[in-house]
Amino acid sequence: MNIMRAGSDRSSRLELASMRIIETRRAPNPRRVRVFLAEKSVPVEFEERDMMEGALAAADIRAMNPWMRVPILVLDDGRTVSESVAICRYFEELYPTPALFGSDAYSRATIEMWNRRIEFGLFQHVAQVVRHSSAKMAAFEQPQIGEWAEANRHKVVPELTRIDAQLATAPFIAGEIFSIADITALVAIDFMKPAKLAVPETLTNIVRWHHAVSQRPSARA
Amino acid sequence: MNIMRAGSDRSSRLELASMRIIETRRAPNPRRVRVFLAEKSVPVEFEERDMMEGALAAADIRAMNPWMRVPILVLDDGRTVSESVAICRYFEELYPTPALFGSDAYSRATIEMWNRRIEFGLFQHVAQVVRHSSAKMAAFEQPQIGEWAEANRHKVVPELTRIDAQLATAPFIAGEIFSIADITALVAIDFMKPAKLAVPETLTNIVRWHHAVSQRPSARA
Numbered sequence: 050m051n052i053m054r055a056g057s058d059r060s061s062r063l064e065l066a067s068m069r070i071i072e073t074r075r076a077p078n079p080r081r082v083r084v085f086l087a088e089k090s091v092p093v094e095f096e097e098r099d100m101m102e103g104a105l106a107a108a109d110i111r112a113m114n115p116w117m118r119v120p121i122l123v124l125d126d127g128r129t130v131s132e133s134v135a136i137c138r139y140f141e142e143l144y145p146t147p148a149l150f151g152s153d154a155y156s157r158a159t160i161e162m163w164n165r166r167i168e169f170g171l172f173q174h175v176a177q178v179v180r181h182s183s184a185k186m187a188a189f190e191q192p193q194i195g196e197w198a199e200a201n202r203h204k205v206v207p208e209l210t211r212i213d214a215q216l217a218t219a220p221f222i223a224g225e226i227f228s229i230a231d232i233t234a235l236v237a238i239d240f241m242k243p244a245k246l247a248v249p250e251t252l253t254n255i256v257r258w259h260h261a262v263s264q265r266p267s268a269r270a
Numbered sequence: 271m272n273i274m275r276a277g278s279d280r281s282s283r284l285e286l287a288s289m290r291i292i293e294t295r296r297a298p299n300p301r302r303v304r305v306f307l308a309e310k311s312v313p314v315e316f317e318e319r320d321m322m323e324g325a326l327a328a329a330d331i332r333a334m335n336p337w338m339r340v341p342i343l344v345l346d347d348g349r350t351v352s353e354s355v356a357i358c359r360y361f362e363e364l365y366p367t368p369a370l371f372g373s374d375a376y377s378r379a380t381i382e383m384w385n386r387r388i389e390f391g392l393f394q395h396v397a398q399v400v401r402h403s404s405a406k407m408a409a410f411e412q413p414q415i416g417e418w419a420e421a422n423r424h425k426v427v428p429e430l431t432r433i434d435a436q437l438a439t440a441p442f443i444a445g446e447i448f449s450i451a452d453i454t455a456l457v458a459i460d461f462m463k464p465a466k467l468a469v470p471e472t473l474t475n476i477v478r479w480h481h482a483v484s485q486r487p488s489a490r491a
Contacts, residue, residue, distance in 0.1 A: 116432065130379045159356070211337065
């Protein structure tokens with residue numbers, strides 16, 4: 050098992066040592082949770098199950114998450130939480146600093162708004178391209194529909210253009226502060242590579258932002 | 271303009287009278303917010319813009335939400351919040367009781383999990399059927415792909431079956447307490463009608479749950 054350790058000594062966090070997150074390391078959604086935990090310097094144990102080798106059809110995974118998706122957070126008492134953002138929110142409650150979901154009513158609302166704009170826009174379009182055009186994804190997406198892959202491919206640059214306009218006004222996706230919306234956007238943009246898509250160089254605000262967030266230590270988590 | 275008034279007198283809430291929510295009343299996402307506010311007895315003013323008549327392409331809507339979607343919450347000072355769940359979260363912060371997003375770390379995480387399972391599963395499949403099979407939606411979804419509508423149509427019953435299994439163990443989607451996940455599921459299931467889909471009578475737990483949540487006064491909001 051792959052243990053992620055924070056750089057600093059935080060003995061108060063050792064009680065987390067026996068919980069774990071089940072993931073497929075190379076998939077994009079588990080990366081969202083790893084980056085989130087790295088930003089908070091929370092060490093959690095990871096257990097690898099490779100979805101590409103059919104590991105998510107195992108009976109124990111089905112029992113924990115009938116949707117057969119990772120990541121899955123397993124708590125010390127055996128209770129589980131699925132869905133990347135739900136797992137992140139759990140850790141936000143336990144370790145509120147730095148706040149990655151916002152710190153007052155308006156910032157919490159606007160970070161939720163931006164995270165959803167990225168998820169239901171850019172991230173989903175990129176994911177649909179991969180799921181409907183990669184032969185490796187045939188086990189997860191039936192039927193694969195080439196026309197749907199192409200329709201989504203054409204929606205990526207318009208999404209990026211709207212995000213670029215926002216980044217012309219603020220350093221981060223949801224404004225002045227790095228948030229979960231930046232993590233979602235980073236993972237979505239890096240997932241463009243297997244979709245054979247690239248950020249146009251004319252979108253200079255995204256290029257600047259992507260360079261900056263990729264330099265953060267958490268981006269390597 | 272359509273003013274929604276709570277049944278009870280809550281003078282402390284009158285400061286909300288000059289904020290408003292821009293919506294298309296017959297669309298499913300604005301209904302999520304109306305049901306949420308009705309559950310909290312928060313009166314908010316609504317302003318109708320009919321997306322089916324092209325109203326969301328107006329310059330003021332584009333400026334508020336470049337994604338050109340409703341609902342949009344406009345605050346007294348002109349700031350705005352888009353995305354239904356972000357708007358709901360804003361009101362949850364202002365009016366925490368009854369808690370519809372959970373009341374501790376684990377319940378907040380599991381409600382987020384269930385809300386997302388419904389959104390990215392059932393609700394999205396139903397919406398894709400409507401967007402890709404209804405001639406009226408051609409202005410919003412190009413290209414419309416019949417094969418994709420059919421692929422989503424076939425995924426609805428498997429989603430309902432997983433939800434039925436959960437409702438065999440608990441009165442509400444996320445467990446013992448009515449939550450935003452129930453609102454999302456109610457709206458998704460009622461949106462099956464324009465998709466020409468129906469809940470199989472064999473899914474008795476969903477039938478029981480749907481009857482119960484439809485009886486709540488908020489369901490008519």
